[in-house]
Amino acid sequence: MTARQSPPQRPLTARIRPEHEPFGLADYERHGGFQGLRAALKMGPQDVTGLVKSAGLRGRGGAGFPTGVKWGLVPMGPDAPKQKYIVANGDEMEPGTFKDRLLLEGDPLQFIEGMIIGGYAIGASIGYVFLRAEYVLAAERLKAAIAECHARKLLGRNILGSGFDFDLYLHTSAGRYICGEETALLNSLEGKRAVPRSKPPFPATAGLFGKPTVVNNIETLCNVPHIVHYGADWYAELSSGTTGSKDGGTKLYGASGKVKHPGCWELPMGTTVREIVDDHAGGMREGLKLRGFLPGGASTDFLTAEHLDVPMDYEHIAQAGSRMGTGLLIVLDDRTPLMAMLRNLETFFARESCGWCTPCRDGLPWTERILADFEAGRARASDIELLRQQTRLLGPGRTFCPHAPGAMEPLQSALKYFPDDFSAAVGRDGAGG
Amino acid sequence: MARIWIDGREYEVDPRRNLLEVALEQGIDLPYFCWHPAMGSVGACRQCAVTQFRDENDTQGRVVMACMTPCADNSRFAVEHADAVEMREAVIELLMTNHPHDCPVCEEGGQCHLQDMTVMTGHNYRRYRYTKRTHRNQDLGPFIGHEMNRCIACYRCVRFYREYAGGTDLNVFGAHNHVYFGREADGTLESPFSGNLVEVCPTGVFTDKPYGESYTRKWDLQQAPSVCHHCAVGCNILPGERYGRIKRVENRYHGALNGYFLCDRGRYGYQYVNDEARPREATGRSAPGASEHALSADKAAQGLAAWIDAGRVIGIGSPRASLEANYALRELLGASNFYRGTREDAALDTLALSILAAGPARIASVRDIEQADAVLVLGEDLLQTSARIALAVRQSVRQRGFALADAAHVPRWQDHSVRLMAQTQNSPLYVLSAAPTGLDELARRCHRGRPEDLAQLAQAIVHQLDHAQPRAPGIDDDTLHLAHEIAEVLVAAERPLIIGGSSTGSAALLQAAANICIALHRRQRSPSIALLPAECNSYGSALLGGDDLDAALARIEAGEVDTLVVLENNLYRRLPAPRLDAALTRIQHLVVIDALATPLGAHAHLQLPAAAFAEADGTLVNFEGRAQRYFQVFVPQDAQRPASWRWLQRTAAVLGRDLGNTLDELTAACAASDPALAGIVAAAPGHDFRIAGQRIPRQPHRYSGRTAMNAARDIHEPQPPQDVDSPLAFSMEGARVGLPPAEIPIFWAPRWNSGQSLSKFQDEINGPLRGGDPGVRLIEPGQGGAYFDRPPRSEVRPLQTVWLYELFGSEELSARGAAIAERMPQPYVVLHPDTAAELGLADGDRHQWAAEGQQWEAQLRVDPGLPVGIAGIPRGMPGMPTLGVGAVIGVAGAGA
Ligand SMILES: Cc1cc2nc3c(=O)[nH]c(=O)nc-3n(C[C@H](O)[C@H](O)[C@H](O)COP(=O)(O)O)c2cc1C
Ligand code: SF4
Ligand code: SF4
Ligand code: SF4
Numbered sequence A: 001m002t003a004r005q006s007p008p009q010r011p012l013t014a015r016i017r018p019e020h021e022p023f024g025l026a027d028y029e030r031h032g033g034f035q036g037l038r039a040a041l042k043m044g045p046q047d048v049t050g051l052v053k054s055a056g057l058r059g060r061g062g063a064g065f066p067t068g069v070k071w072g073l074v075p076m077g078p079d080a081p082k083q084k085y086i087v088a089n090g091d092e093m094e095p096g097t098f099k100d101r102l103l104l105e106g107d108p109l110q111f112i113e114g115m116i117i118g119g120y121a122i123g124a125s126i127g128y129v130f131l132r133a134e135y136v137l138a139a140e141r142l143k144a145a146i147a148e149c150h151a152r153k154l155l156g157r158n159i160l161g162s163g164f165d166f167d168l169y170l171h172t173s174a175g176r177y178i179c180g181e182e183t184a185l186l187n188s189l190e191g192k193r194a195v196p197r198s199k200p201p202f203p204a205t206a207g208l209f210g211k212p213t214v215v216n217n218i219e220t221l222c223n224v225p226h227i228v229h230y231g232a233d234w235y236a237e238l239s240s241g242t243t244g245s246k247d248g249g250t251k252l253y254g255a256s257g258k259v260k261h262p263g264c265w266e267l268p269m270g271t272t273v274r275e276i277v278d279d280h281a282g283g284m285r286e287g288l289k290l291r292g293f294l295p296g297g298a299s300t301d302f303l304t305a306e307h308l309d310v311p312m313d314y315e316h317i318a319q320a321g322s323r324m325g326t327g328l329l330i331v332l333d334d335r336t337p338l339m340a341m342l343r344n345l346e347t348f349f350a351r352e353s354c355g356w357c358t359p360c361r362d363g364l365p366w367t368e369r370i371l372a373d374f375e376a377g378r379a380r381a382s383d384i385e386l387l388r389q390q391t392r393l394l395g396p397g398r399t400f401c402p403h404a405p406g407a408m409e410p411l412q413s414a415l416k417y418f419p420d421d422f423s424a425a426v427g428r429d430g431a432g433g
Numbered sequence B: 001m002a003r004i005w006i007d008g009r010e011y012e013v014d015p016r017r018n019l020l021e022v023a024l025e026q027g028i029d030l031p032y033f034c035w036h037p038a039m040g041s042v043g044a045c046r047q048c049a050v051t052q053f054r055d056e057n058d059t060q061g062r063v064v065m066a067c068m069t070p071c072a073d074n075s076r077f078a079v080e081h082a083d084a085v086e087m088r089e090a091v092i093e094l095l096m097t098n099h100p101h102d103c104p105v106c107e108e109g110g111q112c113h114l115q116d117m118t119v120m121t122g123h124n125y126r127r128y129r130y131t132k133r134t135h136r137n138q139d140l141g142p143f144i145g146h147e148m149n150r151c152i153a154c155y156r157c158v159r160f161y162r163e164y165a166g167g168t169d170l171n172v173f174g175a176h177n178h179v180y181f182g183r184e185a186d187g188t189l190e191s192p193f194s195g196n197l198v199e200v201c202p203t204g205v206f207t208d209k210p211y212g213e214s215y216t217r218k219w220d221l222q223q224a225p226s227v228c229h230h231c232a233v234g235c236n237i238l239p240g241e242r243y244g245r246i247k248r249v250e251n252r253y254h255g256a257l258n259g260y261f262l263c264d265r266g267r268y269g270y271q272y273v274n275d276e277a278r279p280r281e282a283t284g285r286s287a288p289g290a291s292e293h294a295l296s297a298d299k300a301a302q303g304l305a306a307w308i309d310a311g312r313v314i315g316i317g318s319p320r321a322s323l324e325a326n327y328a329l330r331e332l333l334g335a336s337n338f339y340r341g342t343r344e345d346a347a348l349d350t351l352a353l354s355i356l357a358a359g360p361a362r363i364a365s366v367r368d369i370e371q372a373d374a375v376l377v378l379g380e381d382l383l384q385t386s387a388r389i390a391l392a393v394r395q396s397v398r399q400r401g402f403a404l405a406d407a408a409h410v411p412r413w414q415d416h417s418v419r420l421m422a423q424t425q426n427s428p429l430y431v432l433s434a435a436p437t438g439l440d441e442l443a444r445r446c447h448r449g450r451p452e453d454l455a456q457l458a459q460a461i462v463h464q465l466d467h468a469q470p471r472a473p474g475i476d477d478d479t480l481h482l483a484h485e486i487a488e489v490l491v492a493a494e495r496p497l498i499i500g501g502s503s504t505g506s507a508a509l510l511q512a513a514a515n516i517c518i519a520l521h522r523r524q525r526s527p528s529i530a531l532l533p534a535e536c537n538s539y540g541s542a543l544l545g546g547d548d549l550d551a552a553l554a555r556i557e558a559g560e561v562d563t564l565v566v567l568e569n570n571l572y573r574r575l576p577a578p579r580l581d582a583a584l585t586r587i588q589h590l591v592v593i594d595a596l597a598t599p600l601g602a603h604a605h606l607q608l609p610a611a612a613f614a615e616a617d618g619t620l621v622n623f624e625g626r627a628q629r630y631f632q633v634f635v636p637q638d639a640q641r642p643a644s645w646r647w648l649q650r651t652a653a654v655l656g657r658d659l660g661n662t663l664d665e666l667t668a669a670c671a672a673s674d675p676a677l678a679g680i681v682a683a684a685p686g687h688d689f690r691i692a693g694q695r696i697p698r699q700p701h702r703y704s705g706r707t708a709m710n711a712a713r714d715i716h717e718p719q720p721p722q723d724v725d726s727p728l729a730f731s732m733e734g735a736r737v738g739l740p741p742a743e744i745p746i747f748w749a750p751r752w753n754s755g756q757s758l759s760k761f762q763d764e765i766n767g768p769l770r771g772g773d774p775g776v777r778l779i780e781p782g783q784g785g786a787y788f789d790r791p792p793r794s795e796v797r798p799l800q801t802v803w804l805y806e807l808f809g810s811e812e813l814s815a816r817g818a819a820i821a822e823r824m825p826q827p828y829v830v831l832h833p834d835t836a837a838e839l840g841l842a843d844g845d846r847h848q849w850a851a852e853g854q855q856w857e858a859q860l861r862v863d864p865g866l867p868v869g870i871a872g873i874p875r876g877m878p879g880m881p882t883l884g885v886g887a888v889i890g891v892a893g894a895g896a
């Protein structure tokens, strides 16, 4: 055990050494590891939840739901069901998003620690990690870390003499985007088709195998040990003291597209888009200008060069008309054909539809084909209205889950900000209509 | 109650319902696909969109799915709001991007829910200009056709097949717009309820294969309300006819019985009606084996009358013939000359009736079975004998899940959420039987034994419930524990149900069922009971009474009989062949009245061809004691096949006796003959019933070709046959609205051409037909009688048989059709592996078996589920001999 170290500024990535194996247990503990867990086990479970609530941690999986509030929905006490579960969502198939992979490959123990604390807080004795199929290296490192924890009694029965039992299992996905949607994930984990469930009941009351379940994103859980170790105030300070953001902590931001140095960086919550693109991604490649960007993965609305100074936090991005999503930017430059990008995105979304509800299952392939006509310059004038209609009919509430509405976000915002691209693609071959 | 507004109109509704149900009940035409009245809501198709408003000031609203929206107090909805209208039309447009529009060659065309919904939403112009996805179809066996391109991915098929009916071999494969509904590989659909896919699927993906092979549009079918004749449940059916052939059978909704679903025996069992080999005219034979000669109907009736007049005549009725037919025979020959089933069958049916009548248990309908929260099955293999009951028991175990959902405020119609909460938690079901059954997988525990052993276990349950009752001595500890557990579960349940029947041939088991009910009643519980007899009119025939076949044979063997009249009964299925053969040599005249050519008919001196179920009217009494009338669908051409009772009426007329000339007269006389039968007249309106002076047409308003269909024979349009027996007409003309529930020949309503129009015939979704569910319960249970004595103990005799049943094969009529025959197993004998080893027999080998002076060849099946030392044999299967209860069999030698 080491003495209390000075609190880190970049807690999530402090122990990650690119191009190196992650720390083993001993090194991890020497660098402050399992202090959060030790502290948590001395607190009552509900106090841990209270702490996470007051830290203002919001889910990093895309929806930004306050994590402490989510945990607080789980039934506790003697009347609560005996079996509960905590499930880590490591599906990460969102195009342009690769933060959870970095965290799992770089510091699997940090995640495991967060998972155990989460399990303790809600009274779950079993945790599952649902991991994207392609994350082979992450799976390997996670398995090794789990084995090490078992050997050292950090997993299993009576963890650290606390009387708390917790087992952790890794489940690698068969590779569908919809498995990232938490209820489809639970179905998949149960061995059923990965189709979302209707809510209510919410997973907090009836989740995995019908039992109370919390599903959290990998990054969300990685924050937890630090919150418990260093406290809610410290956590809120990480952003309020730097960017002034109301959303606490740091965030893994990233950028892909034709920037000079695509990548992923841990920065205070509320860092501006301009800082991410210019300072961390090195700006646009030579000769290219930023035309727009999807702030948090493929299923968020476009923002444009005008929005470069918007701080990347939940509130500000929403005010600007988009969503924080995963916080990893996909940047559109002035040479990449927008129609090709949109068509490519909708090809992905159409293929990844689970096939349960009509607007998504049959609407996305149609959208994709119309966009292919725009891409090829053979669209009809009426197709623009058709696309607009699709964005309405595949929008929130119209479909069974948020997959199709997510798919419509880049399209509806492209129609809003870049209408000329569409009209320019109409009828080059003379087809009217 | 909740107050809600739909399009500005105020409604008082049950807040536990969803908006779609409520809207349909209020007569609002709201389109839907994935919702099904029996299966609830899953929110998949997004067709039922309406706009919901926050309050009266909200004009914008948001689109919600009616099927997923509870009718909370003060909710405000609009069906006619622009956003919802656009959404509903758009969903159809999207479905149509892949639908092949092959209506003209599609079996669903004209009764297609997708067609109806398309027209209803107004979508009519195709904007999609790309290719459609295509699929490969599968061969799914003799019952079901498959045309996957027509699929609109509503998921109803898999929800019915897997979740509702427990099948495993149909599934959904793939994802996005390639989802595929079929089997892993081509092959026969295994579920005994597969035929319902035809009605569950809202398009033409799953179609009725035999119907498709000889196809007629819905509007060209002549139909009449009928009752399934293939087991004692009495499911209501709608057979459709054209050109003298039954083309198909569809479900006819009955709120207390079959609801929305039939079993495959009931749906496909009609094919024997179309058999070309059925007798067409009366025939006489001067001596057994001599060639037949045709007789006119008058000559035939005169011949029979003369023999009756000569005396020394007895008659044998039938549990598969109508009450009226049995009654007519009894009246004609005198009650003391009227006989019915085998000694065992007759005794069991009478016993069962007396148990039902004595009470204290309520007689469970199929709907009641679905709602029972603890079920004990005593000896029956329901999936094979009364399949629709098995489907209901499958629903009953969901009571536990419903309770969990109620506690979590999850509405019961939110089907997948309820199943999620329930997981594998079932409410208790116990199955006690001789061999494994199709319900075992749902049972908390199963117990195997001979009927005698099961009766001992049942006695132990009785003792647990009422210590004043004797124990079952000699029962082992495990079995005693089970008895204890079952007793506790039954006492703890709110709606305990005991299901028994006559399939084992054991009176002790029936008495045990009664004793358990009495014991529960003494513990202040109100149990329900269902006792399943063997055939469609077993209870009707038992109510009429008559001595058993043993008594009849005794009279024949004593030389007291010159003429034997057998009504719709192939005695070779009831009596061991050697004994029957011998008896037949002792009589002068065998008269056989039947719809089928049977082995018995081959011996007849006089054979009178009778109508099959679809060619006649009559009344049957089902397992609940419900009298139900079925109606003639069509008049056979080129055949003299009156109802069997009409032969008897004619014969009576020759003798100067009065059995009436119509069904009503016969029914009335039958009802008057016994207070227990008084109710049967009310089972359906009589033949003089009219609506505004009009009859009810059997032919739809769009029936085509009636002037042409006979043109090859006669260029003049023939007079439609007159119906003196029912208010139905063989015609297109008549009244189509306000029909009494027992007389609905077709479900069809404006804008609803498919069977989904049913909601227009109900006041409440899943409730009774408007006007009440058809049929009349004849039995009013009493306050409960005395306990029956403790069952006797009996030692196992080596290779003592227990009866097993086959849904496809054990029932005589259905087994004659080609489609069912394809599903029938070959004759077999089942032994426990230890028993087989002891005899040196190997699984799968064919052997000659012998019992009661008969030999037959059958394959050995080895099944560890069967108790050691006994032999399971399928009863009533073609190729199997007729044996007595508990007969002992042996191996006669290795077969071919
Ligand atoms: C189509 C779809 C895909 C999703 N994919 C992911 C994913 O890959 N990883 C993830 O953490 N959340 C994903 N989500 C969000 C999850 O449903 C859920 O909100 C999240 O896992 C909750 O964790 P959090 O509260 O920690 O953010 C997805 C949602 C949708 C609708
Ligand atoms: S929107 Fe519908 S089809 Fe698409 S992924 Fe969600 S549930 Fe499946
Ligand atoms: S096959 Fe029929 S029932 Fe099944 S999903 Fe397709 S349309 Fe629906
Ligand atoms: S359960 Fe019996 S009555 Fe019902 S359809 Fe099947 S065979 Fe006919």
Ligand code: FES
Binding pocket: B031, B032, B033, B034, B035, B042, B043, B044, B045, B046, B047, B048, B049, B065, B066, B067, B068
């Ligand atoms: S019927 Fe409501 S969504 Fe399908």
